[in-house]
Amino acid sequence: MPPAVWNNFDSATLFGATNATRMNLPNQLTLLRLAMTAAFVVALTSGFPYGRSIAATIFLLAGLTDFADGQIARRLNLVTDFGKLMDSLADKILVTSAFICLVELCLIPAWAVVTVVAREFLITGLRTLAAGKGRILPAERLGKHKTFWQMATIVFFLLTLAIEEWTWLGGGEPAELAAAVRCSLSPGLLAIVVVFTVYSGLGYLWKNRELISER
Numbered sequence: 001m002p003p004a005v006w007n008n009f010d011s012a013t014l015f016g017a018t019n020a021t022r023m024n025l026p027n028q029l030t031l032l033r034l035a036m037t038a039a040f041v042v043a044l045t046s047g048f049p050y051g052r053s054i055a056a057t058i059f060l061l062a063g064l065t066d067f068a069d070g071q072i073a074r075r076l077n078l079v080t081d082f083g084k085l086m087d088s089l090a091d092k093i094l095v096t097s098a099f100i101c102l103v104e105l106c107l108i109p110a111w112a113v114v115t116v117v118a119r120e121f122l123i124t125g126l127r128t129l130a131a132g133k134g135r136i137l138p139a140e141r142l143g144k145h146k147t148f149w150q151m152a153t154i155v156f157f158l159l160t161l162a163i164e165e166w167t168w169l170g171g172g173e174p175a176e177l178a179a180a181v182r183c184s185l186s187p188g189l190l191a192i193v194v195v196f197t198v199y200s201g202l203g204y205l206w207k208n209r210e211l212i213s214e215r
Helices: 003-007 025-046 051-075 081-104 110-132 141-165 169-207 209-213
Strands: none
Touching: 025 051, 025 081, 051 081, 051 141, 081 110, 081 141, 110 169, 110 209, 141 169, 169 209
């Protein structure tokens, strides 16, 4: 490649940001996370051998794409309106899909998932209302704590389910231990998730209550 051309070739060009007809890498990773969510649901609920281990792997990889797309977008100045919308939406779809699947597997109560989903709908609606008035509502620290505990709880369930499939390991003792640990710790983890979900949601609504009270 001629030096003059090489000097104009930077990392943003490499990731397709300068081509209006192409989607840049961060947005591609976001769409990949949506596809991985579908594969995750199939693996977790299908019942085929080691499906839950595969589901746990897919979920962890999807979480890595969430981290990667944000880092790449910010460092290479590839932030787009599409990315701002779809990145958050893809995260919500991944998390709610995981919780709904855990309800289907009779591992968590439906009311807890309804609480999580209802909170996300309310906050999304509030942000949409704010955007219509030219305002952008940033994420709050409590919301980040809520997301952390939701993800940690999902990973906990998935890992214990995966270990239960490894009946060949240690004569089956690790599988029995995983089930016992899940039964012991899951109520506490779910309580933390619900508390952070409700508290962060109410706090967010109260902080931005003028949007609701405006006529």
